[in-house]
Amino acid sequence: MSFTKILVANRGEIAVRVIRACRELGIPTVAVYSECDRRGLHVLLADEAVPIGPPPAVESYLRQDTIIEAARKTGAEAVHPGYGFLAENAAFARACAEAGLVFIGPNAGALELVGDKVRARRTMEKAGVPIIPGMSAVPSDKAEFASAAKQLGYPVIVKASAGGGGKGMRIVQDEKDLQAAVEAGMREAGSAFGDSSVYLEKYIAEPRHVEFQVLADGHGGIVHLFERECSIQRRHQKIVEESPSPALNPVLRSRMGETAKRAMLAAGYTNAGTVEFLLDADGRFYFMEVNARLQVEHPVTELVTGVDLVRQQILVAAGERLAFDQGDLHQRGQAIECRIYAEDPSRNFLPSSGRVLFLKEPCGPGIRNDSGIYGGWEVPVHYDPILAKLIVWAEDRETACRRMGAALDDYVVLGIRTTIPFLRDVVRHPEFAAGRTTTAFIGRHFAEWKEGGAGEEELRLALAAAAYAESDRPARAAGAAGKGAAKQVETPWTSLGGWRIGGSGE
Amino acid sequence: MKLEYLVDGAVQAVSLDKKDGTWKITAAERTLEAEILRISENEIVLVAGGRARRVFLVRDGDRWLVSAGGREFVLAPARADAGRFHKGDERTPDGGRGVRSPMPGKVIKICAAEGDECRKNQTLVIVEAMKMENEVQAGLEGIVRKVHVAVGELVDAEKVLVDVEPKAA
Numbered sequence: 001m002s003f004t005k006i007l008v009a010n011r012g013e014i015a016v017r018v019i020r021a022c023r024e025l026g027i028p029t030v031a032v033y034s035e036c037d038r039r040g041l042h043v044l045l046a047d048e049a050v051p052i053g054p055p056p057a058v059e060s061y062l063r064q065d066t067i068i069e070a071a072r073k074t075g076a077e078a079v080h081p082g083y084g085f086l087a088e089n090a091a092f093a094r095a096c097a098e099a100g101l102v103f104i105g106p107n108a109g110a111l112e113l114v115g116d117k118v119r120a121r122r123t124m125e126k127a128g129v130p131i132i133p134g135m136s137a138v139p140s141d142k143a144e145f146a147s148a149a150k151q152l153g154y155p156v157i158v159k160a161s162a163g164g165g166g167k168g169m170r171i172v173q174d175e176k177d178l179q180a181a182v183e184a185g186m187r188e189a190g191s192a193f194g195d196s197s198v199y200l201e202k203y204i205a206e207p208r209h210v211e212f213q214v215l216a217d218g219h220g221g222i223v224h225l226f227e228r229e230c231s232i233q234r235r236h237q238k239i240v241e242e243s244p245s246p247a248l249n250p251v252l253r254s255r256m257g258e259t260a261k262r263a264m265l266a267a268g269y270t271n272a273g274t275v276e277f278l279l280d281a282d283g284r285f286y287f288m289e290v291n292a293r294l295q296v297e298h299p300v301t302e303l304v305t306g307v308d309l310v311r312q313q314i315l316v317a318a319g320e321r322l323a324f325d326q327g328d329l330h331q332r333g334q335a336i337e338c339r340i341y342a343e344d345p346s347r348n349f350l351p352s353s354g355r356v357l358f359l360k361e362p363c364g365p366g367i368r369n370d371s372g373i374y375g376g377w378e379v380p381v382h383y384d385p386i387l388a389k390l391i392v393w394a395e396d397r398e399t400a401c402r403r404m405g406a407a408l409d410d411y412v413v414l415g416i417r418t419t420i421p422f423l424r425d426v427v428r429h430p431e432f433a434a435g436r437t438t439t440a441f442i443g444r445h446f447a448e449w450k451e452g453g454a455g456e457e458e459l460r461l462a463l464a465a466a467a468y469a470e471s472d473r474p475a476r477a478a479g480a481a482g483k484g485a486a487k488q489v490e491t492p493w494t495s496l497g498g499w500r501i502g503g504s505g506e
Numbered sequence: 507m508k509l510e511y512l513v514d515g516a517v518q519a520v521s522l523d524k525k526d527g528t529w530k531i532t533a534a535e536r537t538l539e540a541e542i543l544r545i546s547e548n549e550i551v552l553v554a555g556g557r558a559r560r561v562f563l564v565r566d567g568d569r570w571l572v573s574a575g576g577r578e579f580v581l582a583p584a585r586a587d588a589g590r591f592h593k594g595d596e597r598t599p600d601g602g603r604g605v606r607s608p609m610p611g612k613v614i615k616i617c618a619a620e621g622d623e624c625r626k627n628q629t630l631v632i633v634e635a636m637k638m639e640n641e642v643q644a645g646l647e648g649i650v651r652k653v654h655v656a657v658g659e660l661v662d663a664e665k666v667l668v669d670v671e672p673k674a675a
Contacts, residue, residue, distance in 0.1 A: 091509055463533040466581045
């Protein structure tokens with residue numbers, strides 16, 4: 001069985017990704033959109049689209065009732081939540097079920113369990129999965145944070161119980177900063193997830209972030225699809241991910257993979273999910289959390305395993321058995337992903353909303369671009385700054401790094417600032433090339449990052465092109481030239497009227 | 507033809523002269539000869555020494571946004587009154603120093619009250635944009651003279667949030 005129609009309860013690149021998978025399965029799609037997303041790429045690609053409210057997410061993409069009503073009205077049989085928004089909301093999964101809709105994700109019970117980070121830790125501990133020392137419950141009294149922190153020993157990390165994506169997270173080195181960090185964490189968690197509870201964990205310095213992708217059907221079938229290393233992070237936000245991890249050998253990989261499966265079995269998990277581990281310098285690994293959703297970085301797994309995870313999610317949700325087992329899965333080559341954010345890396349990564357005036361996306365062998373934007377699209381200020389994900393595949397890591405560098409060079413976004421110049425320097429850094437990636441990488445090598453001074457040659461090209469374009473603009477522009485154009489020292493072009501350089505055909 | 511642009515705060519001159527089908531381009535202290543191909547509205551190719559260099563550009567108000575050799579440039583008109591970039595510590599009309607929001611967003615916390623003394627780099631206001639909190643800090647040591655915004659307010663980039671009067675030297 002499959003679905004006759006799927007509603008995609010998300011926006012941006014991930015909604016586009018899901019819509020494409022549905023299209024390949026021959027399943028019609030329904031997009032939902034807030035007022036500022038009327039022209040969103042996901043809306044343009046879906047078969048139908050339903051408005052769900054004003055721009056703030058709490059009034060649109062987080063409105064469970066409105067979204068379920070949209071599904072009912074359009075006759076959708078299932079809802080794919082993407083990542084973020086309602087993706088890990090057990091109440092939403094339940095509400096879908098009550099409305100007779102299939103939630104394409106884990107069952108509500110497992111979602112509830114792993115969504116409560118504190119309960120999840122307890123479950124994992126019982127199942128023999130190694131965990132990081134930390135508070136075993138969200139404290140009812142703020143005073144408990146101080147005593148727990150003292151007991152764990154500084155540094156500690158504040159984490160959102162409902163969290164993910166680094167939101168609400170704060171590292172605290174010293175007791176005097178604890179209260180402010182807890183408060184900031186609660187505020188951020190509250191606004192991102194609608195749940196402000198936070199807890200403390202011992203902070204493990206300079207680990208690698210290695211996670212395992214798991215797929216479980218509802219019939220007892222479970223596989224892991226190997227690891228993704230996501231150590232390259234800024235403000236606890238992953239920015240570059242890859243598979244395989246340069247830090248794993250076959251023995252450690254299989255141990256971690258089996259542990260990930262054990263963790264998911266303990267949680268009674270179904271559908272696609274990810275078990276996140278911290279891996280320390282001595283090869284010890286600790287369970288961090290389960291990401292009960294399709295993850296941003298899922299494409300690197302798809303490229304090295306050849307499995308389409310979104311398609312699998314849909315098939316599993318439709319009740320099918322996995323068509324492969326662990327022995328059928330292999331890693332082939334190397335995949336790297338860079339997240340392209342609407343942030344200005346030369347101004348401390350300030351969000352950069354506005355209109356994309358020109359866009360040229362890279363292409364070529366082994367290059368995949370999962371994007372939610374187009375030239376002319378106005379990037380709203382209300383949501384996550386992710387614009388697109390650039391993913392490359394190559395037969396080995398060295399080639400993959402070079403391919404990524406070249407693809408980033410070919411990526412042109414004009415009108416808003418993006419993290420592309422920063423990412424370019426990251427993937428070309430000798431320590432990255434050497435695979436020496438830990439969560440301290442960005443802080444250590446890129447804290448003082450500045451975009452390299454523009455070369456004279458590039459500047460000359462830019463000036464020449466602009467001057468040429470200025471002179472080559474149609475006659476109608478000539479009248480306005482005095483106002484808008486650069487100061488003209490000599491002005492043959494205005495006096496020449498409609499005459500254009502290059503003659504015919506230009 | 508000669509034009510001047512403001513790039514990264516510096517005035518850059520460029521001259522283009524057509525000569526036997528190629529162009530003599532003088533800019534950034536060098537002259538080169540190149541063939542110029544207009545590929546599209548947003549792409550111009552310069553061919554020099556057999557090598558084609560693709561340049562992408564788009565008009566943004568009175569500026570050109572240009573991508574050349576993987577680098578991005580903003581070419582603003584070189585007018586006497588233009589191009590002054592308003593930094594966070596620009597003087598405001600009342601003589602205080604206005605601390606401005608670096609981007610559009612929502613004020614979620616005000617960490618200082620009028621009359622408070624503040625240190626350099628002390629967080630004065632927290633503005634949230636794209637779901638991340640951004641701390642807006644004092645550019646200098648002084649006294650908070652006026653708070654222009656309230657919690658919950660949506661602010662544009664460059665909006666003055668707080669006036670700080672510099673501490674007398």
